[in-house]
Amino acid sequence: MSLQLFGHPFSSYTWKALIPLYENETPFTFRMIDGDHPENGAELARLSPMGKFPLLIDGETSVFEATSVIEYLDAFHPGPVRLIPPDPVAAVTTRMLDRVFDNYVMNAMQVAVSDALRPPGNSDSYGMAQAQAGIDRIYAWLDTELAGREWAIGADFTMADCAAAPSLFYADWASPIPERFATLKAYRLRLLARPSVARAVDEARPYRAYFPLGAPDRD
Numbered sequence: 001m002s003l004q005l006f007g008h009p010f011s012s013y014t015w016k017a018l019i020p021l022y023e024n025e026t027p028f029t030f031r032m033i034d035g036d037h038p039e040n041g042a043e044l045a046r047l048s049p050m051g052k053f054p055l056l057i058d059g060e061t062s063v064f065e066a067t068s069v070i071e072y073l074d075a076f077h078p079g080p081v082r083l084i085p086p087d088p089v090a091a092v093t094t095r096m097l098d099r100v101f102d103n104y105v106m107n108a109m110q111v112a113v114s115d116a117l118r119p120p121g122n123s124d125s126y127g128m129a130q131a132q133a134g135i136d137r138i139y140a141w142l143d144t145e146l147a148g149r150e151w152a153i154g155a156d157f158t159m160a161d162c163a164a165a166p167s168l169f170y171a172d173w174a175s176p177i178p179e180r181f182a183t184l185k186a187y188r189l190r191l192l193a194r195p196s197v198a199r200a201v202d203e204a205r206p207y208r209a210y211f212p213l214g215a216p217d218r219d
Helices: 012-023 038-047 066-076 088-116 125-145 159-174 182-193 195-210
Strands: 003-007 028-032 055-058 061-064
Touching (some): 012 159, 038 055, 055 066, 088 125, 125 182
Parallel strands (some): 003 028
Antiparallel strands (some): 055 061
């Protein structure tokens, strides 16, 4: 039985799981989660304890959480692009940056998205200010940290870049990366030009109207 991935093309964390599959041209079946495919939603609810995607199915094995999906693929379905470096120091850096992009970029961006979905008059101005401060701080740190590197940890594309691509794609929509952070802006552009990432971006284009803050006319 081939691998199955449950998700939605516009979901940032679905992207994170799709990119490694595309990188290594790993065969899989995509199980779309939307109103037109209720059977997939029912199966997801049965197989995932929280009913959330992405969810990877490999025979009798279920793997949820995008980071764990990538770890599983690298261990059991490896390809020419090794997403977790064999060098232990590089592997630690990869895992650290994976968490940085999820926790400090994506999660901060999600505050603005969630705030836009609140009923009128219920905006959380304090939470928004805190999230923006966090975004400003992590943009500055990443601009320095990534200096001189092609990809997140250096010359090799890894799990950290799989996390960075959707995080920076959507974060820049919610809070544009300032021009002074030229290193970070250039890294984002390299990510979007990577074929595996470009494929995820293109597959998500029909759903851009879903973005609560309004998708900018770019990318």
